[in-house]
Amino acid sequence: MVAERVQGLALAGLDKLPPQFIRPLNERPENSKALTGLHVPTVSFSPDCKQAAKGSEEWGIFQLTDHGISPELFRRLKEAGEGFFSLPQEYKEQYANDFAGGVFEGYGTKLAKNPDQKLEWIDYFFHFMWPTSRVNYDKWPKSPLNYREVTEEYGEEMKRVAEGVLEALSVGLGLEAGALKEALGGEEMSLEMKINLYPPCPQPELALGVEAHTDMSALTILLPNQVPGLQVIKDGSWVSVDYVPDALVVHVGDQIEPISPAPLCLQTIDEN
Incomplete structure (x- = not known):
């Protein structure tokens, strides 16, 4: 049975949020207001x-500038993602994932694990980009027509940036430059793409796009837009991640901690 898509609920013109999306009082945005005057560190890519290691140790997250990816590629990538979500529902459902059947790649909506769990206000599209042995192009949408071209180009850039960040963290930890990459699989290191869609919400003060969590990956590299919402825990308080034009947001995930000889500060992110 296909899950009810959040985008479909938004397009239906609801006045009130369905109860399965209404968060408990302690989880609502009004109770996770960010501190003012604190800013996630900005790091120039090298x-x-x-500074990358310092930002990871003190914050677990940083804004990456001077990464060499053109704003034009960012624009094309965003257009491809928006183009997919603007397609007819019956077309998108052809790419639906199936967790019960063990198919995790594809078009999805966050499902509840139990009757008491609240849902996130998000739809998404997910698939592998690297290594080539894990790429299944049948799971990549055929429309928009430029989706594969722009995603492969972006994937090459992400691989380069991820390897550079891992090298910087390795050096910052006093390791050989390639240590973290090799620990994560070397050239077989997995690179995944997830496009998130947060449709307009009728009662945003009651919902979350993504609940508080840590990332189980080694690195999460986010391409944000001008819409605010991303927050990080710093010294027990929420801090908003400011939008820096053409910067990438790099978050150190759970996998780095057990393979590094010195502790890195791993933080919890919330997105709404």
Whole structure:
């Protein structure tokens, strides 16, 4: 049975949020207001950049500038993602994932694990981009027509940036430059793409796009837009991640901690 898509609920013109999306009082945005005056560190990209390791140790997250990816590629990638979500529902459902059947790639909506769990106000599209042995192009949408072209180009850039960040973290930890990459599989290191859609919400003060969590990946590299919502825990308080034009947001995930000889500060992110 296909899950009811959040985008479909939004397009239906609801006046009130369905109860399965209404968060308990302690989880609502009004109770996770960000501190003012604190800013996530900004780091200029370089494989031997000590600021990347410092930002990871003190914050677990940083804004990455001077990464060499063109704003034009960012624009094309965003257009491809928006183009997919604007397609007819019956077309998108052809790419639906199936957790019960063990098919995790594709078009999806967050499902509840138990009757008491609240849902997130988000639809998404997910698939592998690297290594080539894990790429299944049948799971990549045929429309928009440029989806594969722009996604492969972006994937090459993400691989380069991820390797550079891992090198910087390795050097910052006093390791050989390629240590973290090798620990994560070397050239077989997995690279995944997830496009998130947060449709307009009739009662945003009651909902979350993504609940508080840590990322189970080694690195999460986010391409944000001008819409605010991303927050990070710093010293027990929420801090908003400001939008920096053409910067990437790099979050250190759970996998880095057990393979690094020195502790890195891993933080919880909330997105709404």
